[in-house]
Amino acid sequence: MKQPETPLPMVIDTDVGDSPDDAFALAFAARCPEIRLLGVTTVCGETHRRAQLAQSILQRAGSSAPVLAGPLNYPPARREGKQFVLLDAKTGPPGDFGNAVDFLVESALVHQGRLVIAALGPLTNLASALLMYEQFAHIVKRVIFMGGMLISSDEEPNAGEPAEYNVSSDAVAARHVLSSSLQKMMVPLNATLQLDLPEGFRRSLRESSDPLHQHLSALTAFFPGRVFLHDVLAIAVSFRPHLIAASSLCVSINPHGFTVVDPFGKGNLEAALWVNRKEFFSLLASRLGMAFPY
Numbered sequence: 001m002k003q004p005e006t007p008l009p010m011v012i013d014t015d016v017g018d019s020p021d022d023a024f025a026l027a028f029a030a031r032c033p034e035i036r037l038l039g040v041t042t043v044c045g046e047t048h049r050r051a052q053l054a055q056s057i058l059q060r061a062g063s064s065a066p067v068l069a070g071p072l073n074y075p076p077a078r079r080e081g082k083q084f085v086l087l088d089a090k091t092g093p094p095g096d097f098g099n100a101v102d103f104l105v106e107s108a109l110v111h112q113g114r115l116v117i118a119a120l121g122p123l124t125n126l127a128s129a130l131l132m133y134e135q136f137a138h139i140v141k142r143v144i145f146m147g148g149m150l151i152s153s154d155e156e157p158n159a160g161e162p163a164e165y166n167v168s169s170d171a172v173a174a175r176h177v178l179s180s181s182l183q184k185m186m187v188p189l190n191a192t193l194q195l196d197l198p199e200g201f202r203r204s205l206r207e208s209s210d211p212l213h214q215h216l217s218a219l220t221a222f223f224p225g226r227v228f229l230h231d232v233l234a235i236a237v238s239f240r241p242h243l244i245a246a247s248s249l250c251v252s253i254n255p256h257g258f259t260v261v262d263p264f265g266k267g268n269l270e271a272a273l274w275v276n277r278k279e280f281f282s283l284l285a286s287r288l289g290m291a292f293p294y
């Protein structure tokens with residue numbers, strides 16, 4: 001596909017520190033010439049430590065993009081930030097990371113009509129930006145958010161199955177984003193559960209001498225089971241739309257935090273329903289500079 005002449009100005013809002021896919025998403029975005037990474041904002045729980053972790057990844061990926069922290073423990077994290085132990089003694093205590101929501105609004109104002117926001121965690125910061133500046137939805141080009149598991153309105157979720165983490169962690173914020181006039185692309189589990197990290201890919205990272213690969217390998221080592229690269233897809237579709245099959249859908253959030261499709265409603269977002277797995281991993285490997293024969 002023809003590369004766009006001007007890289008997309010992007011801010012990534014992330015809860016990096018829990019599952020490894022945020023780390024891959026940051027590394028991937030920093031290494032994509034199609035993206036101009038303006039900054040990274042953090043959300044959920046210990047946002048300052050997430051900011052430190054994001055910085056450690058960006059530095060190894062060769063990016064000097066600023067990192068801004070969202071409100072501390074709003075919402076609180078419901079998962080353990082396993083990767084925080086990699087913040088070594090040299091990192092020191094978290095400093096002042098500025099204000100994530102201010103940065104989102106300022107970036108939208110500076111890059112009016114062009115800013116793409118990739119939201120990889122609970123949608124708290126995004127909802128706050130919508131509340132802070134009433135024109136926010138009109139001046140942002142597009143929001144791509146990873147979250148939700150689409151079910152139809154006549155379908156019951158499997159017994160005992162929890163609602164998807166990002167949406168259910170702050171369902172109030174997610175409802176606010178869904179009902180806004182933002183241009184929205186939803187990247188739900190329906191698509192991303194096709195993206196489990198191949199063992200050969202893990203091995204290539206482990207055996208590489210590239211500091212970024214070693215860091216990703218170390219961050220992934222806390223997760224011996226299957227690892228899914230949910231968040232990376234939200235970055236990839238920003239400039240490679242043909243990676244996915246998408247539909248315009250009417251999606252709402254039920255009282256239990258599940259994302260429900262109304263088959264008769266007017267579409268309020270585009271949703272990714274399928275991904276070309278082979279092309280996805282080929283793209284990721286090439287941007288990370290890996291010789292992964294996939």
Ligand SMILES: [Ca+2]
Pocket residue numbers: 014015016021022120121231
């Ligand atoms: Ca995430």
